[in-house]
Structures are given as structure tokens and as C-alpha cells.
Amino acid sequence: xxxxxxxxLAVLAIAFxxxxxxxxxxxxADEEEPDESEPEQKATRKGGPKGPxxxxxxxxxxxxxxxxxxxxxxxxxxxxxxxxxxxxPDILNLGRRGAKALARCVSDNVDDGMxxxxxxxxxxxxxxxxxxxxQGALEAWDPHVRGAAIEALRAMPDPSSYPxxxxxxxxxxxxxxxxFLAVRALGALSYAPAVKDLRRMxxxxxxxxxxxxxxxxxxxxxxxxxxxxxxxxxDVAFALRSGRRELVLPAAxxxxxxxxxxxxxxxxxxxxxxxxxxRNRAVFALGKIGSPSATTALVAQIPKVRESRMLNNIxxxxxxxxxxxxxxxxxxxxxxxxxxxxxxTAFVLGDVRRADGLGLLSKALGDQNDFVRVSAVAAxxxxxxxxxxxxxxxxxxxxxxxxxEEAIYSAHALSGGKRSDLLFDKLYSSPRQDTKHRALLxxxxxxDPRVGPDLLACFENRQCPVDAVDAYVKKTKxxxxxxxxxxxxxxxxxxxxxxxxxxxxxxxxPLAMSAAEASLAHGDRRGTASALDLFADLGDTSGRARVLxxxxxxxxxxxxxxxxxxSRLGGVAEDAKIFAEIDNLAQIYLPHASTTLGxxxxxxxxxxxxxxxxxxxxxxDFAMRAAMANVHLAWDGEAGLPRVLELVGSKExxxxxxxxxxxxxxxRAQTTWLLRRALARxxxxxxxxxxxxxxxxxxPGQE
Amino acid sequence: xxxxxLIGLATLAVACGGARESAAPPxxxxxxxxxxxxxxxxxxxxxxxxxxxxxxxxxxxxxxxRGVDLARWDAGGSRCRERTLRLRWLPRRTSEDAxxxxxxxxxxxxxxxxxx
Numbered sequence: 001x002x003x004x005x006x007x008x009l010a011v012l013a014i015a016f017x018x019x020x021x022x023x024x025x026x027x028x029a030d031e032e033e034p035d036e037s038e039p040e041q042k043a044t045r046k047g048g049p050k051g052p053x054x055x056x057x058x059x060x061x062x063x064x065x066x067x068x069x070x071x072x073x074x075x076x077x078x079x080x081x082x083x084x085x086x087x088x089p090d091i092l093n094l095g096r097r098g099a100k101a102l103a104r105c106v107s108d109n110v111d112d113g114m115x116x117x118x119x120x121x122x123x124x125x126x127x128x129x130x131x132x133x134x135q136g137a138l139e140a141w142d143p144h145v146r147g148a149a150i151e152a153l154r155a156m157p158d159p160s161s162y163p164x165x166x167x168x169x170x171x172x173x174x175x176x177x178x179x180f181l182a183v184r185a186l187g188a189l190s191y192a193p194a195v196k197d198l199r200r201m202x203x204x205x206x207x208x209x210x211x212x213x214x215x216x217x218x219x220x221x222x223x224x225x226x227x228x229x230x231x232x233x234x235d236v237a238f239a240l241r242s243g244r245r246e247l248v249l250p251a252a253x254x255x256x257x258x259x260x261x262x263x264x265x266x267x268x269x270x271x272x273x274x275x276x277x278x279r280n281r282a283v284f285a286l287g288k289i290g291s292p293s294a295t296t297a298l299v300a301q302i303p304k305v306r307e308s309r310m311l312n313n314i315x316x317x318x319x320x321x322x323x324x325x326x327x328x329x330x331x332x333x334x335x336x337x338x339x340x341x342x343x344x345t346a347f348v349l350g351d352v353r354r355a356d357g358l359g360l361l362s363k364a365l366g367d368q369n370d371f372v373r374v375s376a377v378a379a380x381x382x383x384x385x386x387x388x389x390x391x392x393x394x395x396x397x398x399x400x401x402x403x404x405e406e407a408i409y410s411a412h413a414l415s416g417g418k419r420s421d422l423l424f425d426k427l428y429s430s431p432r433q434d435t436k437h438r439a440l441l442x443x444x445x446x447x448d449p450r451v452g453p454d455l456l457a458c459f460e461n462r463q464c465p466v467d468a469v470d471a472y473v474k475k476t477k478x479x480x481x482x483x484x485x486x487x488x489x490x491x492x493x494x495x496x497x498x499x500x501x502x503x504x505x506x507x508x509x510p511l512a513m514s515a516a517e518a519s520l521a522h523g524d525r526r527g528t529a530s531a532l533d534l535f536a537d538l539g540d541t542s543g544r545a546r547v548l549x550x551x552x553x554x555x556x557x558x559x560x561x562x563x564x565x566x567s568r569l570g571g572v573a574e575d576a577k578i579f580a581e582i583d584n585l586a587q588i589y590l591p592h593a594s595t596t597l598g599x600x601x602x603x604x605x606x607x608x609x610x611x612x613x614x615x616x617x618x619x620x621d622f623a624m625r626a627a628m629a630n631v632h633l634a635w636d637g638e639a640g641l642p643r644v645l646e647l648v649g650s651k652e653x654x655x656x657x658x659x660x661x662x663x664x665x666x667x668r669a670q671t672t673w674l675l676r677r678a679l680a681r682x683x684x685x686x687x688x689x690x691x692x693x694x695x696x697x698x699x700p701g702q703e
Numbered sequence: 704x705x706x707x708x709l710i711g712l713a714t715l716a717v718a719c720g721g722a723r724e725s726a727a728p729p730x731x732x733x734x735x736x737x738x739x740x741x742x743x744x745x746x747x748x749x750x751x752x753x754x755x756x757x758x759x760x761x762x763x764x765x766x767x768x769r770g771v772d773l774a775r776w777d778a779g780g781s782r783c784r785e786r787t788l789r790l791r792w793l794p795r796r797t798s799e800d801a802x803x804x805x806x807x808x809x810x811x812x813x814x815x816x817x818x819x
Contacts, residue, residue: 319755353753353782384753384783416785638735638773673775676759680766695759 059083071097077105082113091121093556095584099127106133106149112142119148123155126587126623131158138164143175150178154185155587157654161185162194169197176210183212187219190652195223202235213239214246221254222653225686233260240266245275252281257689261291268297272304280313287317295321302329308344315348327356334360339369346372350379357383362391374402381410389414396422405435409442420446437463444468447475456484466495473503482506490515494530501537501601509540516550525553529561533599536565544569556581557592564596568605579612587623594627594662598634606635617643622655630662637670645678649687656690663694672698736772736793745790745799750783750811757783764809765790770797787817 054062067086069076071094077085085091091098102125105118119137122130130152137149146168153161165182168174174182183201186194201216217239224232236258239251252270255263263285270282283301286294298314298321305311311333318326333345346364349357357379364376377395380388392414395407408426412419420443427439428451440458443451445468455472458464473481482505489496490511500508512535519527532547544566551562560581567574582593597613600606616628626647632640647659663671675698679691736742751757758776765771770793777787792802806813 316755351755353755353757355753382782384757384781386784413781416781417779642735670775673762673773676762677766677773680763 063087067091067094070094070101074100074104075108077101077114077118078108080105080109080114081111082117085114085117088117088121088124090554092124092586092588093554095556095581095586095589096125096127097584099125099130103130103133106130106137106145112140112145115140115142115145116148119145119152123148123152124586124588126156126621128156128158128621131156131160135161135164138168143178147175147178147181150181150185154181154188157185157188157190157652159189159191159194162189162191165194166197174209179209179212180215183215183219187215187222188654190223190226190654192226195220195226198223199231199235202238211244211246213242213244214250217247217250221250222657225651225653225656229258229260229685233258233262236260237263237266240270245278248273248278249275249281252278252285255285256281256288257693259289259689261289261293264289264291264293264297267294271297271301276307276310280310283310283313283317287313287320290321295325299325299329302333308340311341311344312348312351315345316352319348319352319354323354323356326352327360330357330360334364339367339372342367342369342372343375346375346379350375350382353382353384355383355385355387358385358387358391361388365391365395370400370403373400374406377403377410378406381406381413383414386414396426401432401435405438412442412446417446420448424448424450440464441468444472447472449476452476452478452481456481460484460488466493466499470499473499482508486511489534492527494527497530497534497537498599501534504538509535509538509543512538513540513543513546513550516547520550525555525558529558532561532565533596536568537601539569541569544571548574556585557589557596560585560593560596564600567609568600568602572608575608575612578609579616582616582624587621590623590627591662594630594634597631600635610635622647622650622652623658626655626658626662629659630666633662633666633671637668637674641671641674641678645682645687648690649684660690660694664697667698741794742772742791743794743799745792745802745815746817747788747790747803747806748814748816749786749788749806751786752809752811753783758786761788761806761809765802765805768797768802768805769793770795771802 062084063086066076066080066084067090070086070091091102099122102118102122106115106122109115109118115137119134122134134149134152134156137145138153140146140149150165150168153165165185169179169182169186183198187198198216198219201212202220204213206213217235220227220232220235227235236251236254239247240255240263242248242251248270252267255267267282267286267289270278271286273279273282283298286298295318298317302311302314305314315326315330318329330345330349333341334349336342336345342364346361349361361376361380361383365373367373367376377392380392389411392407392410395403396411398404398407405427408419408422412423423439423443423446427435428443430436430439437458440451440454441464444455444464452472455464455469456478459466459469469481469485472478473485482500482503485493485496485500485503486505486508489500512531516528516531516535519525519531528550532551535543535547547562547565547569548571551558551565553559553562560578563571563574563578563581567578578597582590585593597609600609610632613628613631616624617632619625619628626644629640629643629647633644634640644659644663647655648663650656650659663675672695675691675695679688679695682688682691749761751761754760762774765774772791772793775789775791777789779785779787790802792799803813803815
């Protein structure tokens, strides 16, 4: 994935190179999400002055004027040069209201840099009303304009873009970089004729126009809901056998999700591939497919393995597929002449957690090599069998400090976390800082009351993570913690906002408001937003008017935080304003809006807002649908999940992928339980594949 | 949600963007039990067959019984031993005895009641 992204960025870099690059730089100040806290450096703009020379003050005035009329005069950008163009965050803050003027800019401005910049901003806004202008720009003479238009059309996938993209790809004189982008755009359409083209491109040999098979495969995989399973397996197998690394790797990823037995013959040879990522992914996929032929191939591979990760992958796959064969193989490996292989074998025996590993691990404790013995004693702690406890007890006072330390952790784990005293007495008092630190984290996880002050100090010194403090403070109700954490928050540790919102430290509300005002004075909009969130969490309804005052801003995200905070503090009048902002929001800001709304904790406020959320869960725009479905999921997992699952089952790849991303980011235990239930009861094979992937990635459902 | 995650989502929203009138999916989500359908809770302590996915494997078995509405696991204990499982179930569709029967058949030990 990372590789593909790099490749895409490289192509984009070429596409926007040379004169246009400098000209449109201000509009692309931040490729992904403009950072409003950083003022843009207008002085560095070198688009080449067009028109009379203007002083910096005059230029700023001119930009301000353009910005002020951008939502009311759709012609305002037609005769504007790149140096006069307002900063992209300012334009994006206007949301959809700015789209008409940007579309006219794409159609009617003669400056190619301007046309490209306007097309790029339309991609971020995501207003489909701009599609005709963008489709028209596919015929622009300038290749950079065409490239920006293609990217915008990819951001707004619609079958009406197919003819234009197809025609562009049919031209012999089209730039290679644009061809690459156009194939990616076709892959985003989720449109049957486009998929047919992609399947043809996958099988074409690289020619003068470069290798389009990679974006074609990406598009096929993205459009997989439109293909029969047989056709999909056929395409993935073709890619696996292509011998082209850029194609083989994504195909190996796809194989592990598809789990089709028909892919086994194509995967087996890849275990010898020179690329370590391909080798490991092939093993992983074979393990997921889990057929007898895959098992045989995995067992046969073991003697040829030369790296520990591969060995681990094979072992995990075999443990799932054929435990008998796994333990037979593990026995051989535990006697291997190389200590590193014996050490890894012990590690794997621990991670599969079956009591069957007890004998082999006990034997490994007698190994000559200390690393093997340490690995074995650590592995025994993972076995989940009481029989392991007396074995590790023998090493609690071992002269080897590493062995002793691991034995203590294993004894603690095997007791179900009831041996905190052992950790405290033997490790926490250690003069070695790393030993003490590890013990501190383990004891805090066990909510040991003796380590609270040290844990707070550790966090204050930025040596312990907020997650450790969060869990500990909630479990132990540590006296004085809320105040100390509030001080840290005031010093800029905004990662504490959510925890403090739950702890509700006395005196927190006035401090939060002061922090909001101070952040605003320093132009720190993120700090202001975070402080407003906390102020709302603390429920001081008397501060509602002040919240609205502080959040008066050109930044739509800050305004939204303010409106949501005011609504939470009883401002019923703000409810409609929240949705007016959201409906106008640039598409790129919808995930942020979803998180901001998801933060609403008050049942009465949720009940007030829910009807409008429900309506938008069925909005014409899929990004809106997914964002609002995610809000409902955050508020009420059981009620919200069915709609998210509908989106996961969408035939439109863009909608499905966005819903999956929201689910991946929701790490709550409750969501894990609900996903497991959904997986167990899901009837659609392709959705089962996706849910399986989500559940596998989450591990046990504990917070 | 951290800002990096937001940026990722935002990028995806843009990369995938679009506002097509979505065709209604052919699949209809299983209707959850109505709010007026009675629920009951069963809390058990279980020792599971040890494996890397012991918890999830038992969930899958339990959900074959339509009367099991939701399985929630308390933190604590080992991964597979001495686990506390809270089952929300639907008395109109199954019985506590039936659920305990499934648990006995698929775990090493079951003990009814809250954690000790």
C-alpha cells in the first residue's frame, strides 16, 4: 500500500512539475488537509506577476476582496492570476459555496496554473456540480490541467466521467503520467464498462505508454464487488503469475482476503520470491486459504527458510491449519543447530498459546544458549495452562537477570495478573531504569495502588504514554490525579482532553475557557478547538455565549467545534447551524466533523441531533453518508452498526472503503464484539471477507 | 481520533469522494430484536480451550444460537482462562439451560455467576 502511495505521489510530482508547480503551490500548501494554524508564505509565490505590480498590502487586499465575493460571484476567478488567488485553506473554508466559482475558473480562466489549482480544490470540496467543468478540462491543451482534472474526477467517481477518461486514454499523444492517473480514475468509478477496460489493461504488456497493469489491478480490486468471484480469482492469479513485483505484491494481499483455493498454485512459487515482502505475504495468504494443498506446501517450505519472520508466519499458518503437523515441525526446529531458529521456535510456541507446547518449552529451558532459555520462559507465560506455573517458578531467583525478569512476568501472567507483589518486590525496586520502567507499566496495568504517583511523574516527564495513565486513573480513582493532569493539559498536552472530560476536575471549566481564549490569541485554532471540547465536557452552561464568541472564525472546523460545544451546553438554536455547516462542508473535512459530533456525550443532545444524523445517513453524497453513519456508531454501536455494514456491502468501492476505514479506526471493545457478531451472522461472502479482515486486525476485544 | 487518522480518512474521502445516488443494496441487514423484546443477562466464568483466538472462536459458536444477542468479555484473567463472559440473550428464542449447554460443550469449564 505504502509502495503504491509512493508511486502515486511520484506520478503526481511529475504531473505537477515545472512552471505549474510554483504557480499552484499556495493552493496546495498542504496536500492532505490544509493546516490553518500555519499562515501561508505568500511572499514565496513565483507564479510570475501578471498585471500591474502590487505591494504586499495591495495584494492582500485584492485576495481578501476575491475571497469575499467568491461565494456570490461565480465569475470572480476567471481573470485572476495565481498570485492573486486566496490561500487554499481560506477557499476550502467556504466549502461548497465556493465550488461554482472554482468550476468557472477551471472552464474559463486562461492561466493553466489557475485552472490546475482550481481543479485541485474542487477535488477537496467534492461538489459533483463541478463534474461538467472537470470533464471538459480533460481536453485542455495543458497536460497539468488535464492531470489535475483527472485527479478531481477520481475524487468524485461518477460513470459520466467514463467517456472522457476513455477518450483521453485512447490518444496516442497523452502523457504517461496522465495515463497512469486516468487508469486510477477509471478504477475508482465502480462502473462495469470501466472494469472491462481495466481487465484488458491488466493483461497488456508494458509499452511505450508505461506499465498500466498496476493501476489497472488496483482498480479491479477496488471494483471487486462488480466482478464474479471466478473472474476476480482469475485476475488475481494472473497478477500473481505476472513476475512483476509491483503487481505481485498487491495480488498477494488480495489473495489473503479472497481465500480462494484456486490461488494456491500461483502462491506456492512465490514463497521463493526474491522480495521478502512477497514471500511473507504469500505464506500469510496460504495460511488464510487453509486448504490441504496449502498445508503441504507450507510444511515443505520450512527447511528452506532463512529468516525468522518467514518462519513465524509459516508456524502461525500451520498452527491454524494442522496443529499436529505444526508440533511435529516445531520439535524439529527446537533442535535446530542454529540458536536463532531455536529461539524463534520458542517464541512461536508461546504465541500460539496451546498447552501442547509445554514439553518442548520445558526442554528449551535447558538450552545452552541464554537467549533460547529467555525466549522459552517468556513463552511459557503465554501458554494459558496452570501446569506452566511451577516450571517458571524455578527461575524466579535465577542468577541470569534477563531469565529472572521474564520468569517473574510469566508467573504474573500465569496467575491471571495476581502476582503484582512479585513484580513490585523483585523488579520495581531494581536499580536498572529499564527494568523499573517496565515493571511500572505492568503494575499500572494491574492497577497497583503503590505506583500511582510514579506513573503520574512518568507521564509528566513524557516517559509514559497517555493510554497507561488513562486506564490507571479510571480504575484506581487516584487522588489528585485530575488536578495534575489538568496542569499538563494547560501546558499543551491536548491528548488528555478526552480523559479530563471524563474526570471533570474541579475548577476545570474556567481554565478550559481561558485556554481557549489564549490559544485563539496565539492563532492556535487546534488548541482553541480542543479547549472548547473540554469546556463542553465540563458542562458549564453559563459559558455558552462565550463559547460562541471564541469560535467566531473563518475556520469552519473551529466554528463547528464551537457550535457543537454550545449545543451540548443547551444551545438548541445551534443545532440547525451545525447541520448547515456540515451540509456545506468541503468533503475533506467530513471525517473531522464526524469525530467532532461523535464526541457529543449527553443523551438529551444526541436525541435532539439524531433525526438530522439519520437523514444524512441516506444522503446522496457517500462521504456524508459514511461520516454520519460513523457518528451514530460512536453514539450507539448497536443501533449505528447496521447502516455502517450496509455501506461496507456497497457495490461502490469508494463508499465501501470509507466505511471500512471508519470501522478500522474505532478501536472500542464494544465495536469488536459487535463486529464478531456481524461476522458470525453475515450471509454475503464478500462482506464476510471484509469483516474477517477487520476482526483479525483487532485481536481480542479488550480495552 | 488522532489527527493523522483524520488526515487519512480525509484523504480517502477525497480520493474516493463523490456524491452518486446510491443504488439500494440488495442485502437487507438482519433486523435487530425489537426494543420491546425481553432480554436477560447471563454472567459466567469460563476456561476456554487455549489458542490464539479462543475468545473469538467461542463467540462464533454462541452466535449460531439466534437467542444469543451479544457476547461481551471482561478484561482480566489470562487470555483463555478464568474469563468472565457476559451474555445478553433473548428468553423468547432460547433458554439459559440451552446456552449453558453450548458453553459446557465448547469450553473446559463453566461456572455461573459474577467474577469472584
